[in-house]
Amino acid sequence: MSLATEAADQPTLYKRIRADIEKRILTGEWPPGHRIPFEHELVARYRCSRMTVNKALSELAQADLIERRRRAGSFVRRPQHHSAVLKIADxxxxxxxxxxxxxxxxxxxxxxxxxxxxxxxxxxxxxxxxxxxxxxxxxxxxxxxxxxxxxxxxxxxxxxxxxxxxxxxxxxxxxxxxxxxxxxxxxxxxxxxxxxxxxxxxxxxxxxxxxxxxxxxxxxxxxxxxxxxxxxxxxxxxxxxx
Amino acid sequence: MSLATEAADQPTLYKRIRADIEKRILTGEWPPGHRIPFEHELVARYRCSRMTVNKALSELAQADLIERRRRAGSFVRRPQHHSAVLKIADxxxxxxxxxxxxxxxxxxxxxxxxxxxxxxxxxxxxxxxxxxxxxxxxxxxxxxxxxxxxxxxxxxxxxxxxxxxxxxxxxxxxxxxxxxxxxxxxxxxxxxxxxxxxxxxxxxxxxxxxxxxxxxxxxxxxxxxxxxxxxxxxxxxxxxxx
DNA sequence: CACGATTATATGTCTAGACATATAAGTCAA
DNA sequence: TTGACTTATATGTCTAGACATATAATCGTG
The missing domain is CATH 3.40.1410.10 (Chorismate lyase-like)
Incomplete structure (x- = not known):
């Protein structure tokens, strides 16, 4: 399992980490309930500091793509069914x-x-x-x-x-x-x-x-x-x- | 202008900073277009490191409440009119x-x-x-x-x-x-x-x-x-x- | 005055640590 | 078996720095 896929074109490291994980979730490679690698594992994979992977994971959590549980790890969330953002302007x-x-x-x-x-x-x-x-x-x-x-x-x-x-x-x-x-x-x-x-x-x-x-x-x-x-x-x- | 309002009941510092700013925006005290204090000013106000206020501001930016512009500062965004999040479950x-x-x-x-x-x-x-x-x-x-x-x-x-x-x-x-x-x-x-x-x-x-x-x-x-x-x-x- | 080059600065990202805290899992006694 | 206690561990938050980078402002020049 190579998490660091292709070389980065441009984006910053934490964005690449976030995108890598997001891709795996969206393609179904990591289905709902799947535990994604621990922060320290990602740190080792991407050779970066913990704060960097933490930022990537925090954003994924904020977007409801993953759920983070202390001591347990981070897990792919069941798709939020069909949420829809309606923009009702004036x-x-x-x-x-x-x-x-x-x-x-x-x-x-x-x-x-x-x-x-x-x-x-x-x-x-x-x-x-x-x-x-x-x-x-x-x-x-x-x-x-x-x-x-x-x-x-x-x-x-x-x-x-x-x-x-x-x-x-x-x-x-x-x-x-x-x-x-x-x-x-x-x-x-x-x-x-x-x-x-x-x-x-x-x-x-x-x-x-x-x-x-x-x-x-x-x-x-x-x-x-x-x-x-x-x-x-x-x-x-x-x-x-x- | 005292940003650090009442003493924190419990929440972490960055959440308090975020909430303080959010309140000022929602009450209209800081209207759209208003420049919110620079990171270094908030650092001084709350006596914390820059990463902490940065986290607070980043989340506000992600929520579209503020807009951050390099070299210029962070600004209150025009209200996103009436967006609505519809949850259409199965x-x-x-x-x-x-x-x-x-x-x-x-x-x-x-x-x-x-x-x-x-x-x-x-x-x-x-x-x-x-x-x-x-x-x-x-x-x-x-x-x-x-x-x-x-x-x-x-x-x-x-x-x-x-x-x-x-x-x-x-x-x-x-x-x-x-x-x-x-x-x-x-x-x-x-x-x-x-x-x-x-x-x-x-x-x-x-x-x-x-x-x-x-x-x-x-x-x-x-x-x-x-x-x-x-x-x-x-x-x-x-x-x-x- | 217009336009291009320079500079100052606020944000963007990152590091290598630290301690706090919730909790899964293991341990032991009733 | 059950419940109470302990422990290990992954995440949560935070620090005091660093360099990168976009860009507003300033300065010069034609």
Whole structure:
């Protein structure tokens, strides 16, 4: 078993070590559960210091490719099944990235004391003020998605006076409020009257739904529901690694 | 500006350094573009060696929270908008993780020479053999998803003789074939006759669709389409960090 | 002023040690 | 056999240095 394969073209030693091991894992030569050589063995193989192989192994562990267990060794992890990294940018970025003209239209905006439904949706107990917004995003003048959003003003007071008639609330929030945690829920539904009209599709047509909740620490910032025409829009996630 | 905040409760020094910086970024105290202290400044602040702060900063860079530029310093990165990590496990794991009883049923299996449609779907040019499978996954005896799969036998010869009447092809593949890349596409549709019958829902009911393509290097392994009843199933992705 | 050469500097990688700590494995007594 | 104790060992973290390298800034020159 020669771990040091071909001579390095360029990359640094720890990267070569990492790549060598990664290759063996991805080709299946070292299947899940396989114990990879101990650090001191790799030190001997590559004739380097322990810190160097440690760095390579640490990165592999961070990438969930291997699992490190004290006293036992390092083991190839069972493939993380199918994780997928979805990049859901804000709507303007998403649409311009497609090379299409971005359009935005505010349909409705209301500042109100949180109703029971609002509080439930935001996951808060106290009845503070909220802003409720409905708007539409379009690509090349074709409806792309409708957005239904609630912003908690006790977390984001400035949102009360922000001008959402020109700037989409999603962009505004991204630039004004740092967040620490978010949750997305993806589901499917069929268009009701309101959605059908806003998206210019038939009632009963399939729609992709993304519900997103954003927090900053314990405080809820915003809850948003995005409705995409199901036949035109797709979320694509490419994932690398085993 | 005191970087060394409260005394450490337990964690190691480099983790504390990383957490301190992360906090400042997430709270917005250090906004995107802000230059974080040079390594030698952090060394002085925390009275430790450069390797220790380097490890902390390297991990922050790996997590895309900061960007490191030689000679210039390290800078807070613009928030990665809304990325979402979807964990799509194989169906059995997904259902048992929900605490429900997993059920599997093979509906159809056929070994054939790839048709034009098959080749198109798999993205291959040559007309080799393929296995086409339709099956159903259920949770607590309620239909959970229908699966429509194509396996390229030139990439996975063993699939020709595997017994898919008891073991779901997804699990079998995960345990027998390592993969290097996958792509998911998520969309919405409405149930047609076949789907409605298999899922025991009404024709025209919304369905979530996941199309997954899996490769090993340049070879296509399998293409699968999963159809979930849209009102019952949700994909949840929680994401941390800004 | 524009452009090329030089220099200073922050990060990138690496070493040869050290001690800490979790834990697999072995040992011994009840 | 089981449970408690001990030991060996692989990983986890850290140090005080070193040289490499990319590049921002500066300096000179045409």
């Amino acid at each position: 709507m303007r970025a998403e649409i311009t990235a497609l090379g299409r003209a971005y359009g935005y239209e505010l349909i409705h905006r209301k500042l109100r004391t949180a109703t029971a439904a609002d509080r439930d949706r935001l996951g808060v107990k106290k009845a503070g003020k909220v802003v409720a917004i409905t708007c539409r995003h379009s690509a090349d003048n074709v409806p792309f998605a409708v957005e239904d959003r609630l912003i908690d003003l006790s977390s984001v007071p400035d949102a009360a006076t922000a001008d959402f008639s020109r700037e989409p609330p999603g962009s505004w929030l991204l630039h004004h409020v740092p967040w620490t945690e978010a949750e997305h829920t993806i589901s499917a539904t069929v268009a009701d009257d309101r959605a059908a009209e806003a998206l210019d599709i038939a009632v009963g047509a399939p729609c992709l739904v993304i519900d997103r909740y954003t927090w900053r620490g314990a405080r809820t910032i915003t809850a948003v529901r995005l409705l995409y025409p199901g036949d035109s829009h797709r979320l694509v996630a490419r994932f690398k690694g085993g | 169906m059995r794991a997904e259902i048992t993780a929900l605490g429900r009883a997993y059920g599997y049923e093979l509906i159809h299996r056929k070994l054939r020479t790839a048709t034009a449609a098959d080749r198109d779907r798999l993205g291959v040019k040559k007309a080799g053999k393929v296995v086409a499978i339709t099956c159903r996954h259920s949770a607590d005896n309620v239909p959970f998803a229908v699966e429509d799969r194509l396996i390229d036998l030139s990439s996975v010869p063993d699939a020709a003789t595997a017994d898919f009447s008891r073991e779901p092809p997804g699990s079998w593949l995960l345990h027998h074939v390592p993969w290097t890349e996958a792509e998911h596409t998520i969309s919405a549709t409405v149930a047609d006759d076949r789907a409605a019958e298999a899922l025991d829902i009404a024709v025209g009911a919304p369905c979530l669709v996941i199309d997954r393509y899996t490769w090993r290097g340049a070879r296509t392994i399998t293409a699968v389409r999963l159809l979930y009843p849209g009102d019952s199933h949700r994909l949840v992705a929680r994401f941390k960090g800004g």
